Each structure stands twice: as C-alpha cells, then as structure tokens.
Amino acid sequence: STTALNFETAGIEVQIDEQSVDMQPIKVAVLGIEIEAQLEPFSYAGAIEPVVKVQVAEFSQRSLMHLFDVEVPETADPVVLSRLMVGADVKVGEAAIQLTNVNIKLDDTSFTGSLAVPRSSTGSYRFDLVGDAIDLNRYMEPAAEAAGNGAADAAPTELPSDLIEPLNARGSLEIARVVLGNLQLEQVSLGLNAANGRMRIHPITAGFYGGSYSGDVRIDVAGSEPVLAFDEKVQGVDLASLALAMFEQENITGSMNGNFTLTGRGNDLDKIQRSLAGNMSFELKDGTYEGMDVWYELRRARALLKEETPPEPVLPAKTRFSSVTATGVVTAGVMRNDDFVADL
Numbered sequence: 001s002t003t004a005l006n007f008e009t010a011g012i013e014v015q016i017d018e019q020s021v022d023m024q025p026i027k028v029a030v031l032g033i034e035i036e037a038q039l040e041p042f043s044y045a046g047a048i049e050p051v052v053k054v055q056v057a058e059f060s061q062r063s064l065m066h067l068f069d070v071e072v073p074e075t076a077d078p079v080v081l082s083r084l085m086v087g088a089d090v091k092v093g094e095a096a097i098q099l100t101n102v103n104i105k106l107d108d109t110s111f112t113g114s115l116a117v118p119r120s121s122t123g124s125y126r127f128d129l130v131g132d133a134i135d136l137n138r139y140m141e142p143a144a145e146a147a148g149n150g151a152a153d154a155a156p157t158e159l160p161s162d163l164i165e166p167l168n169a170r171g172s173l174e175i176a177r178v179v180l181g182n183l184q185l186e187q188v189s190l191g192l193n194a195a196n197g198r199m200r201i202h203p204i205t206a207g208f209y210g211g212s213y214s215g216d217v218r219i220d221v222a223g224s225e226p227v228l229a230f231d232e233k234v235q236g237v238d239l240a241s242l243a244l245a246m247f248e249q250e251n252i253t254g255s256m257n258g259n260f261t262l263t264g265r266g267n268d269l270d271k272i273q274r275s276l277a278g279n280m281s282f283e284l285k286d287g288t289y290e291g292m293d294v295w296y297e298l299r300r301a302r303a304l305l306k307e308e309t310p311p312e313p314v315l316p317a318k319t320r321f322s323s324v325t326a327t328g329v330v331t332a333g334v335m336r337n338d339d340f341v342a343d344l
Helices: 061-067 143-147 239-247 269-275 294-305
Strands: 005-009 012-015 020-023 026-030 033-039 051-059 084-092 096-106 109-118 125-135 169-180 183-195 198-208 211-220 227-238 255-265 277-290 318-331 334-337 341-343
Touching (some): 096 125, 227 239, 239 255, 255 269
Antiparallel strands (some): 051 084, 109 125, 183 198, 255 277, 318 334, 318 341
C-alpha cells in the first residue's frame, strides 16, 4: 500500500556562510495524523540537533492500528483508545531526544511532564509524568469475554515477558486518582526501573480508603521461569469504606493494617498464585461487626446450660472489638494461621 505525506511551510532560509537553517512553522499530515512544528534556527555544520515545538493533533490509536494491520484489543469500554493528543518541546541530542513541557491527552486522562527517548539500542528511556485521573477498568478485557464459559474455562493471564525482557526504562509516574476493579486509589505515585529482564516498581505509595498503601513489586523474567515478588503494606484503612467497595457489605467498621511479603513463580498469574510463598499479617482495630453480638450469644448459652431465663438481646446485634490480629505463613498459595487473637 502507499502512504501520502503532505508537507507545508511558508519558507526555508539557508545561510551558507553560517551553515544554518531557519524554517517557518511546518505542517505535516501523514496516516491521518496532523503535526505542527516550530523549529528554532539550527546549524548543519556538525551533528544536526534541532530544537522544535511539536503539536500532534488528536487522532485515533484504533484507526492507526487498523492501518498497520495490528489487532485492536477488545476493551470493556469500546470508546477508549480513540483519542490521543501530544504536545512537547523537543531537543534532539547526541545520545537522546529530550521532550519537555510534555502534554498528553489519552481519552479522558491528561498527563504532563518530561520524556527522553534514546537514540541507540542500548540507551534508556526516561520519564517523569503526572496525570489527573484514570479508570483502568475501561481498558480491561470485556467482562463477558474474561469470564468465557465459566471460571474454569477462562484463559490464565500471562505475564508480558516479551515486553519486559527488552525494556530499558527508568522514571516516575503520579496520578491523582486511579480506579482498578472495585478499588479506588488516591494520589498514586510509583517509580519504575527496568533493565536486563528485571523490572522493579518502587516506591509505590497511594491513599487507600482513608489510610495508605505502600509497595515494592519486582518482576524477573531473565531466568528460565519468571519470578514475581511483592512487599506491600496497608495502614489505617477504613474498613467500612473498603468492605462496601469490595464486597458490598455494610456490617463492619474500624480500621485495618496489613503486611504482605510474597513470592511466586510461573508464566501466568494462576501458576504464580499456586506457588506463592511468604508471610502475611493483618490487624483490625477499634470497630464493630454488625449482625451478631458475641457476648449476648455467650450469655444466652450460659443461661441455657444453667436452665436460667436467657437475657434480653440488645438490638441491633453487634460485636465491638478493640483488636483482631492474625499472622500466617504462605506455602504453595495457602496461608496457615495459628495465632488468631481477638480482643472484644
């Protein structure tokens, strides 16, 4: 197939004696993408390293994938991947192309910051981006397809080893609000360091239902079998908000702390889950469990044993607790707990 490229400028001035070029603003149209660029005067005496302000008008990634015969992923929201707009100040250097004042609009999410694209195969990508809000559920596989004919028939989610192995990148990303599944995270901040088949996402911090989340995730695909390791903590999480969001339950209050240090191996998440090993612990503090009054049930049982009149229940039934703690060792994806303690 053929591709048309339209190039438009009001003028190009070449100073032979000074070996410099001065160009009027440029407009380029190719593959349905319109690009405007303003170049600063540059020298061609040695390595050409222009400085240019670039604005890429909004275009559809889906349409571009169709043009290159790339399979368009099925997404829960069929509208996503339809709007992308990019603007930046670009400086071409000897080792990398530096992009500053970056402004990216992806569907309904905006990013600002800086990027660096290496000019050699051994160079490292660098990024520092800040976003406003993103609903990752929109970009996931449609629920009907993910379910298949039942959970047993659903294909396991594979680790993207082919993408991770050659990746050489380092940077940071901040997003004010992230929705993933039934969870909402606020002020998400993460660092990424990837090279030689090893990726580390650290530090990871986020506001999490009135509390905080911190994490350290490592993915190693350099060996014969991928290894995935987590070291995560949640502190001061509001149980009422969390239970409502995750389980649509409204019968528990209080706060939660938790620690999870786990490692798994395998090419997909099912294998990793079955091989998980490590430690877990959690603590629930200063709350209530509604729907059952443990103390009343004990008093009622005691009265029945003594053939006495049972006490009158206090309604609505609920059990107050000051602390509920448990720790456990995880082996082959199963946690064993031997120290469950509840202070009621």
